[in-house]
Amino acid sequence: MPPHDLLPHLSSRLDDIVMLLRTLVEHESPSKDKGALDALADRLTGFLHHAGASSVDRIANVEGGDHLLARFDFGHTAPDAPRPALLMAHFDTVWPVGTLTTMPFRVEDGRVHGPGTFDMKGGLTLLLTALTALRDLNLSPPRPVEFLLTSDEEIGSPNSRSLIEATAQNAAYALVPEPPLPGGGLKTARKGVGRYTLNVSGIPAHSGIEPEKGRSALLELAHQIIAIHAIADPSLGTTLTVGRAEGGGAVNVVPASATAEIDVRVSTLDEADRVDHALHALTPTLDGTTLTLTGRLNRPPMERTAATASLFERAREAAQPLGLDLTEGSTGGGSDANFTSAIGLPTLDGLGPLGAGAHAVHEHIEVDSLPLRAALIASLIQSL
Structure with missing residues (x-):
């Protein structure tokens, strides 16, 4: 047949x-x-x-x-x-x-x-x-x-x-x-797919008595989320999405920690390298906070x-x-x-x-x- x-x-x-x-x-x-x-x-x-x-x-x-x-x-x-x-x-x-x-x-x-x-x-x-x-x-x-x-x-x-x-x-x-x-x-x-996690460490303090002694990890994370989204280049098919963010604890404490999970999509390996370098180049905006980035490109384009x-x-x-x-x-x-x-x-x-x-x-x-x-x-x- x-x-x-x-x-x-x-x-x-x-x-x-x-x-x-x-x-x-x-x-x-x-x-x-x-x-x-x-x-x-x-x-x-x-x-x-x-x-x-x-x-x-x-x-x-x-x-x-x-x-x-x-x-x-x-x-x-x-x-x-x-x-x-x-x-x-x-x-x-x-x-x-x-x-x-x-x-x-x-x-x-x-x-x-x-x-x-x-x-x-x-x-x-x-x-x-x-x-x-x-x-x-x-x-x-x-x-x-x-x-x-x-x-x-x-x-x-x-x-x-x-x-x-x-x-x-x-x-x-x-x-x-x-x-x-x-x-x-x-x-x-x-597209290639990347998964990254950004951990932010701040300094806790009582939000009513001495907030000036604290450094808010959540506020720092807000700055970083804006910077992360700015790395995207839709004209090349490159997108970065903070799909999950969390942090803080008690409402009357300056947050000492915060975390963001980042989804990355790229159409070429060159863009994957650029995005990876840009994410690792992120620096804190607030004095006294620190950043730790983990993750990588999970699937090449x-x-x-x-x-x-x-x-x-x-x-x-x-x-x-x-x-x-x-x-x-x-x-x-x-x-x-x-x-x-x-x-x-x-x-x-x-x-x-x-x-x-x-x-x-x-x-x-x-x-x-x-x-x-x-x-x-x-x-x-x-x-x-």
Whole structure:
């Protein structure tokens, strides 16, 4: 069966696709619940073997859920086999166990609702479905596939980052089924994400008897928040947001401490360096106060490289037999695609199903998009 028959084949299996998605969604898997994550890794191992995996390795993670790395040979077993395609997905979500009681899995008005449907158990379902379709149709992709499933993306990939980068070193390209842009566009650029914390120390004093002997950490923090926001350069896509600030204690005491947590978004590594230097160059405004800055760039920016642009054009051609005119764009959010792109691997992100509401109570995906997006992924694996 030729590749352009992938869509009819997958459309005929829509019920199975939805059932697989339901199984994944109803197995709740918050990022810091090792027991829930490891239990889901057990189930995913079975799904990977069912999809035709030649091997499934489990990578222990004492900090959280274990990760999985599956290989699909597709007949490429010789030592000089082509470099593999890399598929990446995470199976952790932002939703705590018990969310299903108020956000149950349901199919209603052409939409699948439930925690983690859009980000990104829908995308994970597509990868498993695409690989199964290639097996069922006896299609032979031009290179083997490595499929990396990680358990900590929603908290910044602290444990899996080195695994992602090491796996990507030997790959030909990477496909990531995170949610697409509105309308289904792929993501060929993402901002880098930084997290910093600024701690301010002041001098406490009685606010009624001798306030002049105190130095307010909260007042100093107010000055610093203004300075932090001034570092931003929206014309370059650089934003800094103090998303959380707190300090002080008793209302009749000059505050001795205050803290601000800072979100940084940058489009280039040059901007990341500039912002980092500017934050470390902050100095106190009030005599007697001190500043302590911690944090760093958590995810490097996914810049639109010539290699990724070329990969997108090839993907656009591969999508045309499916009746798809792929578009591309950028987003301010980060994903594990940031890591693969930053080491120079051509990467396409946003291959997940259409939907909306990531991390929100109205999270959902469009049912009709499931066969089409699975066919797209299978076509890319088959042709790239």
